[in-house]
Amino acid sequence: MRILVVEDEPKTADYLHQGLSESGYVVDCAASGIDGLHLAGQHRYELVILDVNLPGQDGWQVLQQLRRDNTLRVMMLTARGRLADKIKGLDMGADDYLVKPFEFPELLARVRSLLRRSEPIALPEILRVADLELDPRRHRAYRGTRRIDLTTKEFALLQVLMRQSGEVLTRTQIISLVWDMNFDCDTNVVEVSISRLRAKVDDQSEVKLIHTIRGVGYVLETRQ
Ligand code: CA
Numbered sequence: 001m002r003i004l005v006v007e008d009e010p011k012t013a014d015y016l017h018q019g020l021s022e023s024g025y026v027v028d029c030a031a032s033g034i035d036g037l038h039l040a041g042q043h044r045y046e047l048v049i050l051d052v053n054l055p056g057q058d059g060w061q062v063l064q065q066l067r068r069d070n071t072l073r074v075m076m077l078t079a080r081g082r083l084a085d086k087i088k089g090l091d092m093g094a095d096d097y098l099v100k101p102f103e104f105p106e107l108l109a110r111v112r113s114l115l116r117r118s119e120p121i122a123l124p125e126i127l128r129v130a131d132l133e134l135d136p137r138r139h140r141a142y143r144g145t146r147r148i149d150l151t152t153k154e155f156a157l158l159q160v161l162m163r164q165s166g167e168v169l170t171r172t173q174i175i176s177l178v179w180d181m182n183f184d185c186d187t188n189v190v191e192v193s194i195s196r197l198r199a200k201v202d203d204q205s206e207v208k209l210i211h212t213i214r215g216v217g218y219v220l221e222t223r224q
Contacts, residue, residue: 001115002026002043006036006062007051007077012100016049019104020111033057037065045072046115052078052089060092065145067093068133073114077102093138127162130222132201132209134162143205153178154197161210161220170217194218 003025007013013029020027028043030036033054040048048066052059059076066074075096076089089097095117096110127134133142134155141148141158150158160177161169169177171190179189194210202208211219 001047002028002045003111004036004039004043004045004048005029006031006033006048006054006059008032008054009051012051012077015104016107019108023108025111033059033062036062040066040069040072047073047075047111049075049077049111050094052076060088063089063092063094064147067140068142068145073117075110075114093140127159129162129165129209129220130207131205132162134158141201143201146204148200150197150200153193154200157193157197158201158220161218164220166219166221168213168217168219174217190218 001024003020005013005016005020005027007016007029008031010031013031017027017029028039028045030039033056036048036050039045050059050062050066054062059078063074063076066072073095074093075098076094077098077100078089079100095114098107098110125136127136131142131144135141136159139155141150141155156178157174160174174190178193194212198210202210207222209220209222211221211223213219
């Protein structure tokens, strides 16, 4: 079991390195986010212990990039015990959150519990079209490294379009797949939802993925 510690304070890093090594883990340490991401790209880690306050890229930015690998567990470490930080961390996909100063046995217990959790997980089915990525298990979508914030309906709509990528879907098909049976069949809602989704998915990217087939419906695909 290999653990990566990303922490700029040498004392804390040494403390974690020593304690975790003595507990039988293979531990690598990085003193900055850039070094941490570099190591994460080179080795297969089961867990990353990530400090929030880092020089250069902070822990949130590092977390965002680490999070693209959904099998990796991340525990955030911070001196700030504010509830807002905790919520932010968990919302951004951290698996656990520990406030400094902490007792080593508590950290070890959390590490063990996280690693136990990670053992049996099945690889999630992530949908990908070009640099658009959708993770149904975590309910997250990314365009490149940019996280896309979607409503529940937009998420469902994007999922339908991505699953049938390359196939044209009519407005009626989309309604039946995304909205429930009792939904008032006003196809205008599809147009409105598509244009909102398009703004979030395509507006900031040169390569457009959502296309309108006039008089028929919509298709999500890469076009040269
Ligand atoms: Ca720090």
